[in-house]
Amino acid sequence: MLKNNFKYISFLLVFLMFGCAKRGSITGGLKDTLAPVLVSSSPKNLSTDFKGNEITLYFDEYVKLKNINKQLIISPPMKHEPLITPTNVSKFIKIQIKDTLQPNTTYSFNFGQSITDNNEGNALNQFKYIFSTGSYIDSLTLDGKIKDAYEKNVDNFVSVMLYEVNDKFKDSMIYKENPRYITNTLDSMRTFKFENLKAGKYLMIALKDKGSNNKFNPKDDKIGFLKNYITVPSDTVYEIELFKETLPLKVFKPIQVSGNRLLLPYEGKQNFKNSLPKIVLKNNTEILETIVTQFPKKDSLQIWYKPLKADSLSLEVEKDSYNKKFTFRIKDQKKDTLNIKALQSGVIHFRDRFTLDTETPLVKFDKSKITLVNKDSAAVDFTTEYNEFEQKLYVDFKKDPSEKYNVTFFPGALTDFYEKTNDTLSYKLTTREVADYGNLVLNLKNVKRFPIIVELTNKKGDQVLASAYSEGKTTLEFNLVLPDAFTIRVIYDDNKNKLYDTGSFLNKTYAEEVFYYQDEYDVRANWDRNETVDLSIPFSPEVEKKRDDKKKKDEEKKRKAF
Secondary structure, X not given: OHHXXXXXXXXXXXXXXXXXXOOOOOOOOOOOOOOOOEEXXXXXXXXXOOOOOEEEEXXXXXXXXXXXHHHOEEXXXXXXXXXXXXXXXXXXXXXXXXXXXXXXXXXXXXXXXXXXXXXXXXXXXXXXXXXXXXOOOOOEEEEEEEEEOOOXXXXXXXXXXXXXXXXXXXXXXXHHOOOOEEEEOOOOOOEEEEEEEOOEEEEEEEEEOOOOOOOOOOOOOEEEXXXXXXXXXXXXXXXXXXXXXXXXXXXXXXXXXXXXXXXXXXXXXXXXXXXXXXXXXXXXXXXXXXXXXXXXXXXXXXXXXXXXXXXXXXXXXXXXXXXXXXXEEOOOOOOOOOOEEEOOOEEOOOOOOEEEEEOOOEEEEOHXXXXXXXXXXXXXXXXXXXXXXXXXXXXXXXXXXXXXXXXXEOOOOEEEOOOOEOOOEEEEEEOOOHHHOEEEEEEEEOOOOOOEEEEEEOOOOOXXXXXXXXXXXXXXXXXXXXXXXXXXXXXXXXXXXXXXXXXXXXXXXXXXXXXXXXXXXXXXXXOEEEEEEEOOOOOOHHHHHXXXXXXHHHHHHHHHHO
16 A cells, blocks of 8 residues: 555656646736836925926836937926936936026926836826926916918927017017927827916917927928917917918029039029019120029029120129129030920820920920821821920820820921020820720819819829819819829919919918818729819818728728638
8 A cells, every 4th residue: 555655656746847847938927008107306396486406306117218309398498408317217307407597487397208117118198397486386278289381281399389478579589589488299299288378468389490499490490370469368279370481582602504504592492483583694794695494403593694705704683672793703614505305205194295305495496397296197286385494395285095196396496595406306105095094073162262273182292193273163174184092282372373372470471271172082094083072171180090090991801801
């Protein structure tokens, strides 16, 4: 009996040894998803009669600072940025104030999402440390939202500022001085909120502040503003539209780039299509014949002149009240020559205009030396139009489906500014079937006023795919468009110049009103779409995001089902 018991005990010990030796995985428990917690601070948060220059925040775990330069918002802004330490991992954050604090003022340090725990990066969301140099904490609030005057989506990290309207207030303050209060939309947000305000009258502006200096720089920054001052307290939810101002004309010293051409750099995006500055080029007292065109994709004008023997030239630029004069030396350089290229090659779409791009500006056209024939060698009627400013020659003609065309420019058909003519140029073009395109009819509803510019853009709104101008029509046809997903943009052309015009802070003018329709239209090949566009329903990024998320889920379901 004892022997049998000993066998059982030995078997049990061996079994336990193998069980203990079995390999397994060690789990670390649940993932930490909790944000750091402020344990205490010195002085206490929401302190009054603040007199010191140092603040220490203590947390329940090790924390680190992330993107503090972007995330931290100090309101009112300080002339000298505080020193925030340590930059490495610690259980405390120290703020050393380098500025002279204003009396009877509530200060707010909004850390956004910059304070995170060390291990998992959990952020202490929108943590604020607040104190007052007076006897109480200001507690009024103000809410609003940002939109872009022209673009479909608004920039992130937009600063919103309040300037106190008192006996020292001037509009020029936004260029030179810090605001009284500041907040920020932070990343991917369109809304803003002011807290800890005191009662009063304020100017409200918004800035996409490229320089991060809390001051408006028209050369780099977008701005939005309210024409009327606001009064706090207020329960109004304000909306501000951001736009980029067109800078006043400012030109710089001409640059000689060839033996017959100068570049004249200018500042900012100028609208020269309808109104060029007066430019006079002189050799001593002799006024030289010139042509002025746009340098492609650069903020510069091209000034074309006939080659001459001279050591120096003078140039005068005049537009409205602006006047600038230059004198500069010139050198004997290689001259530009006539060079022509077609922007379309092979297939030409029904809505396209056959376009030639000329390297030197053209001055003469001999239509008798231009032929356009179809595949049966039958002549096709056409018209030409030359855009001197952009140096583009357009050839318009009626296009038939599945047709082949041959455009020929015989010698002497085109003559440039330097009396140079073309050699024989021949271009072969082909059209597709009508079924390769789609048609879209838009019935506009609740149009506020006319005229309007109606544009079909891509989804992002940064490329115009087709456009129409209406002085009263509410039904617009976009026939034979390439299959695509279109967004509808409507511009209220209040000054009737057939262009979008931006605003001006000093002139207190807003940008022309722009409307984006909520829905996106998918036009497919051989499809006809007839849609009603209600201009009283504004675009909402939130609705678009929900629609995009649903579209992705539907596509994922289809993929899994397949």
